[in-house]
Amino acid sequence: MALLQIAEPGMSAAPHQHKLAVGIDLGTTNSLVATVRSGMSTVLHDEEGHALLPSVVHYLPDGSVEVGYTAQAQQSQDPHNTIVSVKRFMGRGLKDVGDTAQLPYQFVDTPGMLQIQTRAGQKSPVEVSAEILKVLKQRAEKALGGELTGAVITVPAYFDDAQRQATKDAARLAGLTVLRLLNEPTAAAVAYGLDNASEGVYVIYDLGGGTFDVSILRLSKGVFEVLATNGDSALGGDDFDRRIFCWILEQAKLPPINPEDTRLLLTKSREAKEWLSDHTEARITSILKSGDLVDLTLTSAKLKELTQHLITKTLNPTRKALRDAGLAVEDVKGIVMVGGATRMPQVRHAVAEFFEQDPLTNLDPDKVVALGAAIQANVLAGNRSENDLLLLDVIPLSLGLETMGGLTERVIPRNSTLPIARAQDFTTFKDGQTAMSIHVVQGERELVSDCRSLARFELRGIPSMAAGAARIRVTFQVDADGLLSVTAREQTSGVESHITVKPSYGLSEDEIADMLQSSFNAADSDKQARALQEARVDAERLLEAIAAALSQDGDLLAEAERKQIETSMEQLRNLMNSGNSHEIHDAVEALNHATEEFAARRMDTSVRKALAGQKLNTLEL
Amino acid sequence: MTQSITQNHFELFDLPVQFSIDLDQLNQQFRKVQSEVHPDRFAAASGAERLKSMQLATQANEAYQTLKKPTSRARYLLQLHGIDTQEDSNTAMPGDFLMLQMEWREAMEEASDAHDIDALERLLTEMRKAARQFQQDLQQQLDENRAFEQASGTVRKLSFIDKVQADIEQTISKLEDA
Numbered sequence: 001m002a003l004l005q006i007a008e009p010g011m012s013a014a015p016h017q018h019k020l021a022v023g024i025d026l027g028t029t030n031s032l033v034a035t036v037r038s039g040m041s042t043v044l045h046d047e048e049g050h051a052l053l054p055s056v057v058h059y060l061p062d063g064s065v066e067v068g069y070t071a072q073a074q075q076s077q078d079p080h081n082t083i084v085s086v087k088r089f090m091g092r093g094l095k096d097v098g099d100t101a102q103l104p105y106q107f108v109d110t111p112g113m114l115q116i117q118t119r120a121g122q123k124s125p126v127e128v129s130a131e132i133l134k135v136l137k138q139r140a141e142k143a144l145g146g147e148l149t150g151a152v153i154t155v156p157a158y159f160d161d162a163q164r165q166a167t168k169d170a171a172r173l174a175g176l177t178v179l180r181l182l183n184e185p186t187a188a189a190v191a192y193g194l195d196n197a198s199e200g201v202y203v204i205y206d207l208g209g210g211t212f213d214v215s216i217l218r219l220s221k222g223v224f225e226v227l228a229t230n231g232d233s234a235l236g237g238d239d240f241d242r243r244i245f246c247w248i249l250e251q252a253k254l255p256p257i258n259p260e261d262t263r264l265l266l267t268k269s270r271e272a273k274e275w276l277s278d279h280t281e282a283r284i285t286s287i288l289k290s291g292d293l294v295d296l297t298l299t300s301a302k303l304k305e306l307t308q309h310l311i312t313k314t315l316n317p318t319r320k321a322l323r324d325a326g327l328a329v330e331d332v333k334g335i336v337m338v339g340g341a342t343r344m345p346q347v348r349h350a351v352a353e354f355f356e357q358d359p360l361t362n363l364d365p366d367k368v369v370a371l372g373a374a375i376q377a378n379v380l381a382g383n384r385s386e387n388d389l390l391l392l393d394v395i396p397l398s399l400g401l402e403t404m405g406g407l408t409e410r411v412i413p414r415n416s417t418l419p420i421a422r423a424q425d426f427t428t429f430k431d432g433q434t435a436m437s438i439h440v441v442q443g444e445r446e447l448v449s450d451c452r453s454l455a456r457f458e459l460r461g462i463p464s465m466a467a468g469a470a471r472i473r474v475t476f477q478v479d480a481d482g483l484l485s486v487t488a489r490e491q492t493s494g495v496e497s498h499i500t501v502k503p504s505y506g507l508s509e510d511e512i513a514d515m516l517q518s519s520f521n522a523a524d525s526d527k528q529a530r531a532l533q534e535a536r537v538d539a540e541r542l543l544e545a546i547a548a549a550l551s552q553d554g555d556l557l558a559e560a561e562r563k564q565i566e567t568s569m570e571q572l573r574n575l576m577n578s579g580n581s582h583e584i585h586d587a588v589e590a591l592n593h594a595t596e597e598f599a600a601r602r603m604d605t606s607v608r609k610a611l612a613g614q615k616l617n618t619l620e621l
Numbered sequence: 622m623t624q625s626i627t628q629n630h631f632e633l634f635d636l637p638v639q640f641s642i643d644l645d646q647l648n649q650q651f652r653k654v655q656s657e658v659h660p661d662r663f664a665a666a667s668g669a670e671r672l673k674s675m676q677l678a679t680q681a682n683e684a685y686q687t688l689k690k691p692t693s694r695a696r697y698l699l700q701l702h703g704i705d706t707q708e709d710s711n712t713a714m715p716g717d718f719l720m721l722q723m724e725w726r727e728a729m730e731e732a733s734d735a736h737d738i739d740a741l742e743r744l745l746t747e748m749r750k751a752a753r754q755f756q757q758d759l760q761q762q763l764d765e766n767r768a769f770e771q772a773s774g775t776v777r778k779l780s781f782i783d784k785v786q787a788d789i790e791q792t793i794s795k796l797e798d799a
Contacts, residue, residue, distance in 0.1 A: 179664050180664065220652075223655075223656075316798060319797060320794055320797075323790060379661065380664035381664070381665060382664070382665040390652070390655060390656050390659060390661065391661060416682070416686070418682070419675050419678050419679045420679060420682055420683070421679045480659075480660040480661065480675075542667050542668070545665060545670070588668070592669045595667055598669070599666075599667065599669040602670070603658055603670070603673055603677055606657040606658075607657045609657075610653045610657050611634075611654070
């Protein structure tokens with residue numbers, strides 16, 4: 001059972017103190033956590049000195065859970081209860097995962113996202129991922145000697161809304177405050193670009209265990225602008241293993257084999273693949289549970305032949321990303337290789353041939369993403385005062401709406417810089433129509449059925465009018481995490497409905513609350529204590545932020561305005577000691593509301609100042 | 622004192638309200654504005670500031686995208702002058718442009734049927750050249766002659782070219798996947 005950490009109010013870090021923030025690379029095969037210490041981004045190790053944590057979760061008969069190397073060692077002994085590569089299932093339904101027959105799990109086809117039957121019960125991929133995150137959180141808190149302010153968690157750039165939401169939910173379940181979901185290639189670019197003081201157009205080619213991403217960035221004076229991204233969220237090193245595995249079955253003329261032997265041979269396949277990165281031949285030997293003997297030799301030439309089509313599958317997205325960025329191969333200054341699978345010589349050769357230059361491989365492809373995420377976490381937590389790093393990322397897949405005949409109408413095109421908002425107006429097509437249903441999808445295909453369904457919602461309470469008279473404005477906002485929220489408003493009557501896009505492919509608030517509850521195995525009073533603690537931390541942070549803003553820009557306020565804010569602050573401060581979580585929450589909202597105008601003025605002023613560097617005379621204040 | 626940024630897209634970046642703009646300057650100004658308003662700058666700030674930051678960063682992105690591309694920049698400029706470019710309703714085009722249109726569509730279908738990606742790429746280059754000519758026309762029509770109705774017609778032509786280009790790009794993408 002996990003223990004709650006309760007800090008007394010007023011004991012949280014003072015504003016000037018270094019905030020403990022980490023970057024987490026939640027990978028298909030391995031996960032890592034890194035932080036910035038004394039200005040250097042470093043990966044945090046476990047007690048045995050391992051940087052990598054295998055993304056493997058084992059549910060034991062005694063009800064405990066083990067994660068990492070010890071779990072990995074169990075995967076062929078206890079395949080049903082040892083979950084590897086869970087990232088492939090995040091935000092995915094059973095039909096989205098093509099190769100379930102080859103995997104040793106008992107899948108449960110639950111709506112939205114599949115689940116896996118283990119001896120510890122049905123587990124959502126979100127819960128399994130949360131186990132990995134919990135271990136990394138503990139590792140970081142132990143190494144850094146305190147509670148974390150927050151974490152930046154990386155996701156494949158090509159993850160859609162459902163997969164991103166699932167990742168964020170997993171972090172929440174693990175008790176982490178998510179400062180930002182950061183795209184893996186962008187994180188790698190940060191680590192690489194800052195290290196090498198690079199300027200110009202760079203391509204990040206990221207072939208991980210289960211996902212492929214390619215991003216094209218323009219680096220200029222600390223601004224990392226993603227021009228285009230593309231990829232395949234179901235293509236990675238695992239697929240190379242599986243090709244070798246199939247080859248073994250074929251060569252050794254094995255009958256259909258059991259889950260234990262499947263896991264064993266998949267591991268042998270991975271080992272052979274890794275061996276062939278530095279050798280020309282790999283011997284694969286194994287005695288299976290069935291008594292069958294495997295003794296084969298795989299040459300690097302054969303491996304190349306077996307997996308050439310997988311490499312081709314990475315070059316098509318690469319070509320598309322270049323085209324979307326409006327660039328040609330000659331415009332690219334460097335290609336940064338990320339992900340363990342880019343260690344394969346045949347991958348490096350293919351990339352070198354495509355770009356007509358050798359890719360950059362001087363950074364550890366396993367660590368670069370976590371290192372970049374840590375740098376961004378440090379900035380977001382407010383540890384760097386100089387504004388010298390800015391990431392401008394994009395939405396990887398277009399957002400659209402279902403129209404007549406099951407066709408998609410694009411609302412936000414892929415590769416739009418985030419955050420972005422688009423409004424679309426709708427009207428009724430029948431007299432007296434009072435409800436209307438809207439279906440939001442993500443993807444590039446023309447048919448709705450070929451895209452991912454994100455949300456279906458109904459707008460009710462439209463005032464009864466003649467057909468075509470109602471004016472319903474639906475606004476899609478995608479935030480800096482790449483997550484969508486939708487608001488609909490009937491213009492003539494002002495009826496508004498706010499829609500969270502979670503239900504179709506994410507977990508509902510109730511489900512998360514249930515999981516949190518069961519993971520803490522706590523009584524109701526503990527739940528309340530936790531809610532109260534969370535509310536106090538929120539309040540503390542807000543008071544801190546506003547105090548800092550007042551001392552910096554207090555002169556933007558008239559005396560009466562300042563008084564009003566200070567009164568709100570005082571009210572919140574009083575409630576922090578005496579109030580319950582709801583009362584504190586309401587006071588936080590009230591204080592936020594009271595400072596809206598102040599926030600707007602501060603930002604106006606800073607923008608004016610920034611632009612004033614050039615032409616002071618054209619500014620009207 | 623102004624309460625919030627309610628300027629038009631040009632003013633947001635402190636650029637003159639006209640069709641010809643210095644793209645380097647636009648890039649620079651955009652980055653300056655984003656450096657101040659981007660949500661990453663406000664991750665630890667109050668809820669009010671985070672909300673405002675998202676609104677302003679969204680507005681800056683929208684403004685940048687609109688001004689960056691000649692067709693949308695011209696359309697927006699005409700809008701500021703109170704002119705609707707009627708791209709969906711007004712499909713009347715001069716005869717010579719109609720001819721050109723037909724030639725492009727035919728070339729596209731031919732190359733598409735023959736799975737000839739190189740021919741499609743060549744067509745794209747040719748269309749880009751044509752678009753550049755219209756963009757030069759726009760500069761004259763908008764900045765020098767203030768011939769807004771005429772400029773509206775040019776925007777419709779460019780808009781058509783943009784659409785065909787998008788179709789061609791999609792066709793190439795499909796052929797590559799096949």
